[in-house]
Every structure is written in C-alpha cells, then in structure tokens.
Amino acid sequence: MKTKFYIRLQRKIILITLLVSIAPLITLGATIYYQFARMYKEKVEQQIRYRSAAQAQAVDLFLKERTAILGAMADTHKLHDMIDENYLADIFEVMNNRAGAFVDLGVISNAGRHLAYVGPYDLKGLDYYQQPWFGVVMRKGVYISDVYMGYRKSPHFIIAVRRQEGLNTWILRATIDPEIFGAIVRSAQVGKTGDAFIVDQAGVFQTQPRFNGGILTDAHLNTTLFGTGTTVIEQPNPQGRETLYAGTWLRNGAWLLVIAQEPAEEMAELFATRAMEVAIVGIGLLAIVLTVVFTTRLTVNRLRETDKRMNELNAQLVQSDKLAALGKMAAGVAHEINNPLAVILQKTGWMSDLLEEEAFKESENYEEYKTALDKIEEHVERARKVVHGMLGYARKMEPRSEQVEINETLNQTIALLENYARNNNIEVFRDFASELPVIASDQSRLQQVFLNLITNAIDAIGNDGEIHVKSRATGSTIVVDVTDNGPGISKEDQKKVFDPFFTTKETGKGSGLGLWVSYDIIKKMGGDISVTSDPGKGTTFTVELPVITTQQG
Amino acid sequence: MDTFRVLVVDDEEDFLETVVKRLEKRGIEAVGVKSGEEALDTMKQKLFDVVVLDIKMPGGMDGIQALREMKRIQPLTEVVLLTGHASVETSIEGMRLGAFDYLLKPIKLEELMAKLGDAFEKKDAHEQKIRKAKIKELVRFPGRVFQQEKEEE
Numbered sequence: 001m002k003t004k005f006y007i008r009l010q011r012k013i014i015l016i017t018l019l020v021s022i023a024p025l026i027t028l029g030a031t032i033y034y035q036f037a038r039m040y041k042e043k044v045e046q047q048i049r050y051r052s053a054a055q056a057q058a059v060d061l062f063l064k065e066r067t068a069i070l071g072a073m074a075d076t077h078k079l080h081d082m083i084d085e086n087y088l089a090d091i092f093e094v095m096n097n098r099a100g101a102f103v104d105l106g107v108i109s110n111a112g113r114h115l116a117y118v119g120p121y122d123l124k125g126l127d128y129y130q131q132p133w134f135g136v137v138m139r140k141g142v143y144i145s146d147v148y149m150g151y152r153k154s155p156h157f158i159i160a161v162r163r164q165e166g167l168n169t170w171i172l173r174a175t176i177d178p179e180i181f182g183a184i185v186r187s188a189q190v191g192k193t194g195d196a197f198i199v200d201q202a203g204v205f206q207t208q209p210r211f212n213g214g215i216l217t218d219a220h221l222n223t224t225l226f227g228t229g230t231t232v233i234e235q236p237n238p239q240g241r242e243t244l245y246a247g248t249w250l251r252n253g254a255w256l257l258v259i260a261q262e263p264a265e266e267m268a269e270l271f272a273t274r275a276m277e278v279a280i281v282g283i284g285l286l287a288i289v290l291t292v293v294f295t296t297r298l299t300v301n302r303l304r305e306t307d308k309r310m311n312e313l314n315a316q317l318v319q320s321d322k323l324a325a326l327g328k329m330a331a332g333v334a335h336e337i338n339n340p341l342a343v344i345l346q347k348t349g350w351m352s353d354l355l356e357e358e359a360f361k362e363s364e365n366y367e368e369y370k371t372a373l374d375k376i377e378e379h380v381e382r383a384r385k386v387v388h389g390m391l392g393y394a395r396k397m398e399p400r401s402e403q404v405e406i407n408e409t410l411n412q413t414i415a416l417l418e419n420y421a422r423n424n425n426i427e428v429f430r431d432f433a434s435e436l437p438v439i440a441s442d443q444s445r446l447q448q449v450f451l452n453l454i455t456n457a458i459d460a461i462g463n464d465g466e467i468h469v470k471s472r473a474t475g476s477t478i479v480v481d482v483t484d485n486g487p488g489i490s491k492e493d494q495k496k497v498f499d500p501f502f503t504t505k506e507t508g509k510g511s512g513l514g515l516w517v518s519y520d521i522i523k524k525m526g527g528d529i530s531v532t533s534d535p536g537k538g539t540t541f542t543v544e545l546p547v548i549t550t551q552q553g
Numbered sequence: 554m555d556t557f558r559v560l561v562v563d564d565e566e567d568f569l570e571t572v573v574k575r576l577e578k579r580g581i582e583a584v585g586v587k588s589g590e591e592a593l594d595t596m597k598q599k600l601f602d603v604v605v606l607d608i609k610m611p612g613g614m615d616g617i618q619a620l621r622e623m624k625r626i627q628p629l630t631e632v633v634l635l636t637g638h639a640s641v642e643t644s645i646e647g648m649r650l651g652a653f654d655y656l657l658k659p660i661k662l663e664e665l666m667a668k669l670g671d672a673f674e675k676k677d678a679h680e681q682k683i684r685k686a687k688i689k690e691l692v693r694f695p696g697r698v699f700q701q702e703k704e705e706e
Contacts, residue, residue, distance in 0.1 A: 339568075342659035343567045345661060346659075
C-alpha cells in the first residue's frame with residue numbers, strides 16, 4: 001500500500017514536470033513549423049504571380065506586334081496589288097522576316113471570299129462570310145481569334161485586320177504558328193511540376209499544356225475565380241496534388257495566361273528544414289523525458305529510503321518507550337506484590353516453627369500441615385522468582401564494570417548448557433573471532449543474556465539441531481549472533497519477543513521474561529539486541545555491544 | 554558473650570510481629586518498631602548489634618535519613634537494609650552511607666539469619682580492632698601496662 005503512494009507520487013512529479021517543460025517546446029516547434037510553411041508558400045505564390053504577370057505582358061506584346069505589322073501591311077498596300085499572289089508572297093516574306101511566327105497570309109473580300117492566299121494550305125476561294133470572326137472584323141477593324149480547327153482541321157488562331165480603301169473594304173488575315181506561340185507561353189514553365197498555358201474564358205486550352213491534356217481540351221479550371229490583374233488560387237490538380245495557379249487576363253479578358261506550380265516542389269528545402277526541426281524537437285523531447293524520469297526516480301527512491309529509515313527509527317523509539325514504561329510499571333507492581341509475599345512467607349515460617357513444638361508433633365495431621373506449609377513456601381518462592389526475574393536483577397542491582405572477554409564469557413555460558421543441549425541431540429558450534437577487544441562490562445549480566453539466548457535456542461529446536469554462536473568485531477562494536485535451525489518466529493511474533501510475559505513455551509515452563517530482561521540489560525549497557533527469523537529455517541538473535549575500555553585498565 | 558540484640562524496623566505490622574517472634578524463638582533478643590522515629594528513640598536507650606531496616610516506609614522519616622541517624626547514635630551497630638525493587642537505588646545509596654548489606658523482599662528467615670550472622674561477625678571484628686587499637690595506645694604509655702593485661706583477659 002506504501003509502494004502505491006510512491007508510484008503515484010512519482011507519476012505526478014513526472015507528469016507535471018513533463019507538461020511544464022514539453023508544452024513550450026512543442027508550442028515553439030509548432031510555431032516554427034507552420035510559420036516557416038506560411039512564409040515559404042507566400043514566397044512561392046509571389047514568385048508565380050510575378051512570372052504570370054511578366055509572361056502575360058510578353059504574350060500581349062507578341063500579339064500586339066503581330067497585329068501592328070499586319071495592320072501596317074494592310075494600310076500600306078492596295079487590294080489590286082495584294083490579290084496578286086506573288087506580291088502577297090513577298091509581303092508574307094517581309095512580315096516573317098521582321099516578326100516571324102506567321103503561318104500564312106490571306107486577303108479576303110468584304111463578301112467573305114478568299115481572294116488570295118500564301119501558305120501551306122489550299123484555302124483560296126473559300127467563303128468566310130458565315131464564319132463568326134468575319135462579322136467581328138468587319139465591325140471592329142481588328143480581330144484575334146480563339147484557337148479553333150477551321151477548314152484546315154488543325155488547331156490555330158488568326159489575326160485579321162480590315163482595310164478601308166476608298167469605298168471598298170477588304171481584310172488581311174494571318175495565321176499565327178501555334179507551335180511558336182505555344183513555345184513562347186511555355187517558356188514560363190519552371191521546375192519539374194511547373195506549367196504555363198493559356199485558356200479561354202470557358203477554360204479550354206489555347207496552347208499545349210505540359211501536363212493534363214492537350215490543346216482545345218478542357219483545362220478543368222474555373223476561370224471566373226480569376227479577377228483583374230493577376231490572381232493566385234490554390235486547388236488540387238487533376239492528380240490531386242495541391243497546386244498554385246497564377247492567372248493573368250490577356251486580350252481584354254479573352255484569354256487567361258496561367259502559371260501553375262506545385263508548391264511542394266518549391267518547398268522541398270523547407271521540408272528538409274522541417275524534418276530537421278522535427279528531429280531536433282524529438283531528440284529534445286526524448287532527452288527531457290529521460291532526464292525527468294531518471295531524476296524523479298532517483299528523488300522518489302531517496303525519499304522512500306529516508307521515510308523507511310524514519311519509520312524504523314520511530315518503531316525503535318516506540319519500542320523502547322513501551323519497554324521503559326512497562327519497566328516502571330513492573331517495578332511498582334513488584335513492590336506491591338513483594339510486601340504481601342514477605343508477610344505470607346514469615347507467617348508460614350512461623351507456623352512451621354510452631355509445628356516443630358512437641359504438642360503439634362503428636363497431632364495426627366502433623367504431616368499434612370507440614371506438607372501444606374512447605375507447598376505454600378514453595379509457591380511463594382515461585383512468585384518471588386517471577387517478580388525478581390521481571391526486574392532482571394539477581395543479587396547486585398547496579399551493573400558492575402569489569403574487564404570482560406566476550407569469547408571467554410561465551411565459552412563459560414556454552415559449557416553450562418552443553419549437557420542440556422547434548423541430551424536433546426543439539427550441537428553447539430563456536431565461531432569466534434580471534435583477538436576481540438576486551439571491553440568494560442558486567443560479565444554476569446552478559447552471561448545471563450547469553451544463557452537466555454542459548455536456552456531459548458535449545459528450547460526452540462526441541463530435538464536434533466544446531467546452534468551457531470558467532471562473535472565478531474566491527475570496529476566500534478562487538479557483535480554476537482546466536483543462530484538456531486529451529487522452526488523460526490513468525491513476523492507477528494518477532495515484534496513481540498522482547499515484550500515482558502511474551503512466551504511460546506508451555507505454561508509454567510517459561511516466564512516470558514528472559515528476552516525482556518536481556519533486552520533491558522543490553523540496552524542499559526548501551527548496546528542493542530535484535531532478532532531476524534525465517535519461519536521454517538531458523539532464528540538469529542544478534543547482540544551488539546559497544547567497545548568501551550576501562551579508564552583504569 | 555551475652556545475647557545477640559537485633560532491632561527490626563518495618564511499617565508492615567504483620568511482617569514485623571512475625572519476624573520478631575521467629576527471631577526470638579531462635580534465641581535472638583529482637584525488638585520490633587514501626588517507624589524510623591521509634592527506632593531512633595529505642596536506640597537511644599538500648600544498644601543493638603544489628604538493625605534490620607525497611608528502607609521504604611510510607612510517611613515520616615525515610616529509610617536513608619533513619620540510617621544516617623542510627624549511624625550517629627550507635628556507630629558500631631551494623632544495619633541490614635530490606636527493600637522492595639522500587640528502592641534498589643536507595644539501597645545502594647544506603648550501602649555508601651555505611652549499611653552492611655541489603656536484602657530483597659520477600660526473604661526467608663534463614664537468609665536473614667545468615668545475613669545477621671555475617672553482620673554480627675563484622676561488628677565483632679570491628680569492635681576487636683577498636684579494642685586492639687586502644688590497647689596499642691595504652692602500650693605507648695607504660696604506666697598503664699597493668700590495665701592492658703587486665704583487658705586482654
């Protein structure tokens with residue numbers, strides 16, 4: 001139950017310490033982690049926004065240039081010259097030399113008829129009257145088409161300008177090379193995942209994108225999300241990867257130039273940094289956890305040991321207090337019992353004295369009286385022994401101080417008991433340390449203690465066994481162990497062996513005072529006596545005596 | 554030598570009375586008194602060889618005080634102390650003040666008799682020594698030789 005307390009305490013300390021030390025670390029780590037990501041994304045966003053705007057300008061310029069050249073040619077030549085295809089071919093050559101990217105050039109009458117044509121397709125004579133662009137160019141003067149298939153069955157777009165020549169109106173029309181145009185747009189592509197393309201308002205590719213489709217297919221891009229200027233939106237690409245799209249409107253909102261970029265690619269460096277950060281935080285956490293657990297364990301264990309030592313000291317204190325109090329009480333009781341015993345003894349003695357007189361000797365009950373009186377005397381004697389034993393004093397009360405050789409004392413004591421032991425088939429082994437210091441003590445008292453311990457050992461064994469009497473010096477003390485291989489003493493009883501009147505011997509055999517008196521004697525000598533026992537294996541009584549040498553020697 | 558005189562001091566009347574009777578039965582001239590004061594009064598009137606003194610008596614003069622007075626009144630009289638356990642330290646104090654020895658209650662009469670014998674022997678030896686010292690003193694004054702011889706008889 002005690003262990004639980006310490007485990008709980010340990011857990012509490014660890015938890016609180018970890019919380020306090022880890023929370024700021026994690027907060028800091030997370031802040032850095034997300035802040036970094038945000039900054040990086042902003043940077044990537046800004047980059048593609050800039051590229052989108054720049055590229056849009058370039059494409060716009062390209063278209064304006066082509067339109068301007070076409071317009072200049074139309075404005076500076078007459079229709080009757082232009083319908084001459086050789087003439088037209090010369091102009092076409094000049095245009096391509098100056099600006100390039102023209103695929104063909106055609107002259108169309110105000111009725112929609114293709115009057116002259118220079119280029120790889122056979123388009124001469126075709127009627128464009130019904131084509132939607134025709135109407136627009138007639139109305140507005142300049143027209144740039146979306147990409148369409150047209151008569152030639154290949155995606156292209158055209159630029160057409162109207163020429164007012166007197167009353168007559170005609171149209172000069174050129175097709176822009178989709179390859180060259182596409183290449184210009186694609187020049188804005190960056191990295192492994194970057195893309196650059198143009199879509200119309202409906203989201204249809206006007207140039208060949210790098211990924212996800214072809215020209216005139218759906219780009220799966222909601223163009224209404226893009227506002228004026230350059231807009232950056234984030235959405236997953238058809239592969240499901242998060243992609244940034246920066247779109248800039250061209251040609252007054254007819255086309256949208258889009259730069260696409262997966263930020264993940266740009267952020268690879270960030271991810272490396274992030275991984276490092278996570279690793280550092282992880283190592284930090286591990287270090288904190290280990291340190292906290294280790295130091296807390298150490299602290300709690302120390303605490304536990306201190307508590308244990310304190311409890312032991314308390315227990316010892318309680319024990320000696322208890323025995324001291326009992327001693328006082330016993331002394332008082334002894335006096336009160338001794339006085340009546342003294343009277344009884346004298347009265348009995350007096351009766352015995354009288355019984356010896358002639359007249360009584362004649363009485364037929366003389367023997368009965370005599371026996372009865374002897375019995376009374378015998379039992380008073382028994383009571384007296386108990387009371388005397390209770391106080392632990394033989395004849396002389398004050399402990400004497402004399403030169404005592406412990407081994408010699410033990411030898412004498414064992415000699416007294418050896419016969420008794422042998423009769424019970426018990427062997428007593430001596431294991432004495434040589435050269436024990438001679439101490440100033442009271443030999444007869446010590447003998448009384450050892451006698452008690454060895455007698456108890458013999459009685460505990462009963463029959464067949466061994467007793468080991470061991471002496472040793474530990475510097476400031478001499479230690480004597482009396483070990484038997486008897487049945488041992490239960491944990492419960494171990495606490496009580498030094499209490500007065502505690503005995504496990506049968507009634508009348510033991511007074512229960514021997515160990516109590518021994519305890520008293522040893523304590524008065526400034527020593528200590530203790531018991532350790534393994535139920536079923538045996539018991540060891542240990543006596544520790546302070547090494548005190550007499551001043552006079 | 555004439556009778557052996559013993560004074561027994563104990564507040565326990567039953568004990569006192571019986572011990573006195575038993576001692577008398579054994580040919581000892583025993584007197585019993587119940588307090589220290591009574592004991593001192595008696596000793597002022599009569600010489601005793603040994604006093605048996607219960608050291609712990611309720612009320613009145615305590616044993617140690619009585620012992621001191623006794624040693625003053627009759628310095629040669631030996632005192633045997635009787636004690637219960639509670640007063641062992643007092644008994645030792647008594648030994649220092651010149652008591653012969655002490656006995657633990659309850660006692661058998663035989664033990665008491667033996668102790669009284671020892672005490673008497675000691676007293677006797679003591680007296681002899683004093684007498685001899687007196688004689689030696691007389692030897693140093695030749696005019697008293699006659700007296701010395703007479704005493705030696």
